[in-house]
Amino acid sequence: MTNLRNLLASLMLVTACATGSMHPAKPVPQHTQIDRAQLRAKLAARRQVVLERFLAYRDARVYPVNNLLPGGGQQHVWLDEYGNLCAAATLISGDWGRDVTIRIGQTNNQLKLADVKTGPVADWILTSGLTHHEIVAIQVPGDDMFRRSIQTPEEIERLYEIYVDVERQLRGLADESLEEAVDALMKRPELAQQMLHDSIASPGPFAQPIG
Numbered sequence: 001m002t003n004l005r006n007l008l009a010s011l012m013l014v015t016a017c018a019t020g021s022m023h024p025a026k027p028v029p030q031h032t033q034i035d036r037a038q039l040r041a042k043l044a045a046r047r048q049v050v051l052e053r054f055l056a057y058r059d060a061r062v063y064p065v066n067n068l069l070p071g072g073g074q075q076h077v078w079l080d081e082y083g084n085l086c087a088a089a090t091l092i093s094g095d096w097g098r099d100v101t102i103r104i105g106q107t108n109n110q111l112k113l114a115d116v117k118t119g120p121v122a123d124w125i126l127t128s129g130l131t132h133h134e135i136v137a138i139q140v141p142g143d144d145m146f147r148r149s150i151q152t153p154e155e156i157e158r159l160y161e162i163y164v165d166v167e168r169q170l171r172g173l174a175d176e177s178l179e180e181a182v183d184a185l186m187k188r189p190e191l192a193q194q195m196l197h198d199s200i201a202s203p204g205p206f207a208q209p210i211g
Contacts, residue, residue: 034192040182042195047129047178050091051170054138057090058163061156066141074141076112078105087163088113088139092124096203103206113139123201126191130170131180137166 064080078089079102085093093101104121105111114136116122125135140162170177185192191201 034186034189035196036182036186038196039185039192040178042198043127043129043181043185044178045129046127046195046200047174047181050094050128050130051167053091053094054087054163054170055167057087058160058167061160063087063156063159076110076139076141078109078111086139088135091128091135091138092121095124095200096206100203100206103210104203106210112136120201120204120206123188123191124203126181126185126188127195127200129178129181131177131184134170134177137169138163140166 062084064077064084064086065082066075066077066080077086079085085098085101085105089101089105092104113121113125113132116125125132128135130138140159185195194200
C-alpha cells in the first residue's frame, strides 16, 4: 500500500509540473475602471472647442490653394505655398501648434486622414470629441481652379458651402456621434485616462523637427 501511495504521489507531481499547476497563475493586470459618463462629458467639451475652431476657419474664408500638385483637379493639400493649412490641419494646430502641424504635412503634403488609422494623429482624432468620419468630412480636397495662383471667389464659395453642410451634419448627429466617439476612446484606456485628467494625445515624434 505504501508503494502504491508513493507511486500515486509521483504521478501527481509529474502531472502538476507538466501542466504548470505547481505555481499559481499570475493575475491579469486590470485597467482602472473608466467612468463613461465622465468621459462623455470631457469629450463633449472637447467637441465644442474643436467645432468652434472649424467654424472660425470656415468663416475666415482662407483655404489652401492646390496649384502645385501634379495632375491638378481636386486633391488634398495639407499646407499650400502661401502657408495656408487645410481645415483638419487647422484643428490640430489649435492643440499642437503650427510648427508641429506643418511637420505632419512634411511627411506627406497630400495626407488623407481617411487613411490614418494609427499613430499620434489618429490618437488626436480619438481625443478631439469628433469621430473619424467627421474629421474626414471636414478635410475637403481643394480644387486647382485652372492652376491659378490664388483661389477664385467661385472656389472659396464652393468650399464654404461644403463646410456649411458639414456643420449641419455635425450638429444634427451630435448625440450619436458623441456616443460613437466615446466608444472609440474607451477602447484605448490609456488615452481615456488622459482625457479624464484633461490631457489630450501628444504629437509624439512630430514634437521635434524632422531629421
